[in-house]
Amino acid sequence: MHGAATAGHREDGVTGPAPTPPAALLSIRALRVDLRAEGELRRVIHDVTLDVAEGESVGLVGESGSGKSMTARAVARLLPEGAVTGGEIVFDGEPVLTLRGAALRRFRRGGIATIFQDPAAHINPVRTIGDHLTEGLRLVRGVDAREAERRAAAMLGEVGIAGGERRLRQHPHELSGGMLQRVMIASVLLDEPRLILADEPTTALDVTTQSEVMALLSELSRERRLAMLYITHDLELAAGVCDRTAVMYAGAVMEVQRSAALNDGPLNPYTAALLAARPRVDARSDRLEAIAGRPRSAFEAPEGCVFADRCPHVEDACVAERQELRPLAGGLVRCRRAEELRGRLGHA
Amino acid sequence: MPEPVVAVEDLRKEFPVPGAPGLVAVDDVSFELERGESLAVIGESGSGKTTLARMLVGLETPTAGRIEIDGEDRSRPGRRARERLERGRRIQLVFQNPYSSLDRRQPARACIAEMLDLHFGLSPDERDARVRELCEQVGLDERQAGALPRALSGGQRQRVAIARALAVRPQVLVLDEAVASLDVSIQAQILNLLADIRAQEDISYIVVSHDLAVVRQISDKGFVMEHGRVVERGSTVDLLDAPQHPYTQLLRRSVPGPGWTPQRRQRGVHA
Numbered sequence A: 001m002h003g004a005a006t007a008g009h010r011e012d013g014v015t016g017p018a019p020t021p022p023a024a025l026l027s028i029r030a031l032r033v034d035l036r037a038e039g040e041l042r043r044v045i046h047d048v049t050l051d052v053a054e055g056e057s058v059g060l061v062g063e064s065g066s067g068k069s070m071t072a073r074a075v076a077r078l079l080p081e082g083a084v085t086g087g088e089i090v091f092d093g094e095p096v097l098t099l100r101g102a103a104l105r106r107f108r109r110g111g112i113a114t115i116f117q118d119p120a121a122h123i124n125p126v127r128t129i130g131d132h133l134t135e136g137l138r139l140v141r142g143v144d145a146r147e148a149e150r151r152a153a154a155m156l157g158e159v160g161i162a163g164g165e166r167r168l169r170q171h172p173h174e175l176s177g178g179m180l181q182r183v184m185i186a187s188v189l190l191d192e193p194r195l196i197l198a199d200e201p202t203t204a205l206d207v208t209t210q211s212e213v214m215a216l217l218s219e220l221s222r223e224r225r226l227a228m229l230y231i232t233h234d235l236e237l238a239a240g241v242c243d244r245t246a247v248m249y250a251g252a253v254m255e256v257q258r259s260a261a262l263n264d265g266p267l268n269p270y271t272a273a274l275l276a277a278r279p280r281v282d283a284r285s286d287r288l289e290a291i292a293g294r295p296r297s298a299f300e301a302p303e304g305c306v307f308a309d310r311c312p313h314v315e316d317a318c319v320a321e322r323q324e325l326r327p328l329a330g331g332l333v334r335c336r337r338a339e340e341l342r343g344r345l346g347h348a
Numbered sequence B: 001m002p003e004p005v006v007a008v009e010d011l012r013k014e015f016p017v018p019g020a021p022g023l024v025a026v027d028d029v030s031f032e033l034e035r036g037e038s039l040a041v042i043g044e045s046g047s048g049k050t051t052l053a054r055m056l057v058g059l060e061t062p063t064a065g066r067i068e069i070d071g072e073d074r075s076r077p078g079r080r081a082r083e084r085l086e087r088g089r090r091i092q093l094v095f096q097n098p099y100s101s102l103d104r105r106q107p108a109r110a111c112i113a114e115m116l117d118l119h120f121g122l123s124p125d126e127r128d129a130r131v132r133e134l135c136e137q138v139g140l141d142e143r144q145a146g147a148l149p150r151a152l153s154g155g156q157r158q159r160v161a162i163a164r165a166l167a168v169r170p171q172v173l174v175l176d177e178a179v180a181s182l183d184v185s186i187q188a189q190i191l192n193l194l195a196d197i198r199a200q201e202d203i204s205y206i207v208v209s210h211d212l213a214v215v216r217q218i219s220d221k222g223f224v225m226e227h228g229r230v231v232e233r234g235s236t237v238d239l240l241d242a243p244q245h246p247y248t249q250l251l252r253r254s255v256p257g258p259g260w261t262p263q264r265r266q267r268g269v270h271a
Helices: A068-075 A101-109 A129-139 A145-158 A164-168 A177-190 A207-223 A235-241 A269-277 A316-320 B049-056 B081-090 B108-119 B124-138 B154-166 B184-200 B212-218 B236-241 B246-254
Strands: A024-037 A040-053 A057-061 A084-091 A112-115 A195-199 A227-232 A244-249 A252-258 A326-328 A331-333 B006-017 B020-033 B038-042 B064-069 B091-094 B172-176 B204-209 B221-226 B229-235
Touching: A024 A068, A024 A227, A040 A057, A040 A068, A040 A084, A040 A227, A057 A068, A057 A235, A068 A084, A068 A195, A068 A227, A112 A177, A129 A145, A129 A164, A129 A177, A145 A164, A145 A177, A177 A207, A195 A207, A207 A227, A207 A235, A207 B246, A227 A235, A235 A244, A235 A269, A244 A269, A252 A269, A269 B184, B006 B049, B020 B049, B020 B064, B020 B229, B038 B049, B038 B212, B038 B236, B049 B064, B049 B091, B049 B172, B049 B204, B081 B091, B081 B108, B091 B154, B108 B124, B108 B154, B124 B154, B124 B184, B154 B184, B184 B212, B204 B212, B212 B236, B221 B236, B221 B246, B229 B236, B229 B246
Parallel strands: A040 A252, A057 A227, A057 A244, A112 A195, A195 A227, B038 B204, B038 B221, B091 B172, B172 B204
Antiparallel strands: A024 A040, A024 A084, A244 A252, A252 A331, A326 A331, B006 B020, B006 B064, B221 B229
């Protein structure tokens, strides 16, 4: 990998992963991403495999450096300049990583819309809320200005903002953070996407506002049968909102399960450790079960299992070989001791 | 009954707004903190909790009311350096973001040593021994103690900030969202560390936080603030298990947990 690698440049040919099941709207197979830092390539994602079905919401949970946001950026084709990718992302039957030109523009216009953590950074501060909401309708879909405004105001009502007509003439600084995130959701819904990528959409908000914004987002996406890939550091928040939850660590998906099962029956020791480390609102523990050391990024992860150096269940063989994601108990897990540890990992 | 280490009475802070009535950030707040106790100040943004914390350590001047720390009147920030240092030896603040509260050109060890030099006339040997002791207490190894903040992780930086605050052996540590920006696995380490410190030292905490799970873990009692006012107070267990005020109830309901689903308060809200 030398010379001018561009964003989305593929390092290899087709790596031959399993064929995409027809049900998946979004299918990520053995995704690998290297970013250029200080003149060298650094691995930030080494193996992400994940499906999101039509109308399904999937949580992607991880600590800092886990690669969860970079996965979202790869899906949205928003990786930084010079990123090198491997593996495959297929959206609605089309490979995403190789899209170029008109096909890439079509993909960005229609299929996937992103909600970011900081809405203020993604709305032009000198233009009105109305400009922001109607721009796509007017310029991309050719809707006339009056009709675009009508639709935008109606959509503001949908996301719980009263007085839509008046709001359209306001500027971003006149709205609170929670309000702006609602505007973001409205603008995303106006795009009529099939998949929403929500990247920590409520992390900057107060807890009570977070609860409302998440309720809104899941209600509206359910009503419209929209799929959602929801990126967060908060396992319990993901579980409360998503049908399935994937847990990432050091650039790899460690486990995917139905959200309802994750809390009581984690399959991967990392998930179990994460659940046990979180203080609980309903009971104090004498001592939190902290995970020794700090979270690793993909490029500094150990050679064998990426969690081996912090795992309480590590054995010699774990250190020796990289683990693959494999099916277990209706979910997917990356741990060679998963069968043996099953049922012993859940916390009280 | 021994006298409380912190006693706050009818504390008020108004910020002037040009051409309008002042903004009341803290509205007649009173509380007492006993020695060795941990008190939670619970609130969301705009509740006034951080302004309250800043008044306690002397970074803001109250508009009205009284602050007593260790039996001394500390209602206003000290005018002379000696007064400010005296206050600093009794109460210390740990901020949310250790990266912005540490000098980026100062290694951890030097940062702690500077604090000791400022407050105590220790010999170089005594000082270095105390720096080592503090680093060990908060779990910083030799390499980390010699490193600049940018070479440390968020959790390690927060350990440096805690060591710096502990250097003066304060009676009260104000933790303003001190674990809010840390990863879950690191947050657990720091919460355990804070519990250890309270078990070892004669120290009281004021835990300023929006996170009810953190509040449960490290406080004995607390109060909930909304728009500058205390809306409910009690033992941590009562506040979280049987909240009485509608706002406390809303806060409690908003915390994700097993079986939780997000809720909408109403359709049509205001900015």
